[in-house]
Amino acid sequence: MTKLSQIAADLDRADPLRPFRDRFALPDGIVYLDGNSLGAMPVAVRSAMDDFLQREWGDRLIRGWNDGWWELPTRLGDQIGRLIGASPGETLVCDNTTTNLYKLAWAVCSSTTRNGPIVTDDQNFPSDLYILREVAERTGRELVIVPTDGLQTRMSDVEPHIGGASLLALSLVAFKSGALLDGSSWTRFAHDRGVPILWDLSHAVGVVSVAMADWRADFAVGCCYKHLHGGPGAPAFLSVRSDRIGRLQNPIPGWFGHADPFAMSPAYAPEPGIRRFLTGSPPIAALMAMTAGVDLVEEAGIQAIRAKSERMTAFAVDAWETELRPLGFELSSPANAGERGSHVTLGHPSALAISRRLTQRGVIPDFRPPNGLRLGFAPLYNSYGDIVRGVEAIKEAMVSHDEVAEPRGPVT
Numbered sequence: 001m002t003k004l005s006q007i008a009a010d011l012d013r014a015d016p017l018r019p020f021r022d023r024f025a026l027p028d029g030i031v032y033l034d035g036n037s038l039g040a041m042p043v044a045v046r047s048a049m050d051d052f053l054q055r056e057w058g059d060r061l062i063r064g065w066n067d068g069w070w071e072l073p074t075r076l077g078d079q080i081g082r083l084i085g086a087s088p089g090e091t092l093v094c095d096n097t098t099t100n101l102y103k104l105a106w107a108v109c110s111s112t113t114r115n116g117p118i119v120t121d122d123q124n125f126p127s128d129l130y131i132l133r134e135v136a137e138r139t140g141r142e143l144v145i146v147p148t149d150g151l152q153t154r155m156s157d158v159e160p161h162i163g164g165a166s167l168l169a170l171s172l173v174a175f176k177s178g179a180l181l182d183g184s185s186w187t188r189f190a191h192d193r194g195v196p197i198l199w200d201l202s203h204a205v206g207v208v209s210v211a212m213a214d215w216r217a218d219f220a221v222g223c224c225y226k227h228l229h230g231g232p233g234a235p236a237f238l239s240v241r242s243d244r245i246g247r248l249q250n251p252i253p254g255w256f257g258h259a260d261p262f263a264m265s266p267a268y269a270p271e272p273g274i275r276r277f278l279t280g281s282p283p284i285a286a287l288m289a290m291t292a293g294v295d296l297v298e299e300a301g302i303q304a305i306r307a308k309s310e311r312m313t314a315f316a317v318d319a320w321e322t323e324l325r326p327l328g329f330e331l332s333s334p335a336n337a338g339e340r341g342s343h344v345t346l347g348h349p350s351a352l353a354i355s356r357r358l359t360q361r362g363v364i365p366d367f368r369p370p371n372g373l374r375l376g377f378a379p380l381y382n383s384y385g386d387i388v389r390g391v392e393a394i395k396e397a398m399v400s401h402d403e404v405a406e407p408r409g410p411v412t
Helices: 002-013 018-023 044-057 061-067 072-083 097-110 126-138 155-162 183-191 284-300 302-327 351-360 384-399
Strands: 091-094 118-121 143-146 167-171 197-200 219-222 236-240 343-347 366-368 372-376
Touching (some): 072 091, 072 236, 072 284, 097 219, 126 143, 143 155, 155 183, 351 372
Parallel strands (some): 118 143, 197 219
Antiparallel strands (some): 219 236
């Protein structure tokens, strides 16, 4: 590992994002390689929440709604919109990814005379599949889950199924393999066949270059607790191209999506803009907690973050080739850095046991069945040295047969 360690040290010294590491609360002795599942906490969250609790909620009480709380879902939405290349007024922070996916998929299927299938692939996140199946059943459609090679989805896989489809729903970055789709080409592929496309950006936002407006993409959803560092269970976002907003109905209409909420009218009239997709009162404390992470991503810039992410995953694949492939690990992610998000998955029959041993040693990855050891790299706080320490710990875990003391919890 001497050569890899030296290369890592050189890369870390030259890393323009290196100063951002000190702006995250990372425990001493921990190598955190699971930021693609839950991002580390920005240091600024503490002061932001103290101010919210003591001054905004504590002193201002309900007056806080007129001091900026009311605009938070759209203000944060526009900020995230800039990170995904959406136009102003097209992005809203609300609910969670699953709920937002339901809202948009139902709205699309209910607004069209097409009765063709909803099409997705077997690389999509399970919760997305559950929701898409439910929407298909409720709107009298079929859900087509296109089989793939387990690594990348190709247009040739989808082509036989997309004719006459009501919606194509895909993840820009696959949650298992980390495979990154070409958003521009896929959006054009759908539109050339008259099909709207709904992107799940959960593993992409904050770490991959996304250009919703340039792609002319129709819809997107995504979570904010991974590479936006918004905290566990942080509110999610949805994005709708501006020319489509007024045509869609929110299937869960609530007073916050009403055009005049405080008229207290018994009849529902939706807000004309993106706020029509609000339902109940926004979780202001959670929105406050996530602002620091979004600010950091915007400050660093997506281009710089993406450039480092590609270098990190390439370095990790090089380390796999020399150090872990001889030990029986398979590369379960695309080999080309430009076709990956910001995590690398290594396949091994003992991946779950290895993951638990690593966590005991202070190196935290995660496991995805059936045999994936997932290593996630957050460019704002992970170093190349973290990758070397992670690979060293994997090698140590391979020769260790110690029983893991902690019982297996519900989260792997």
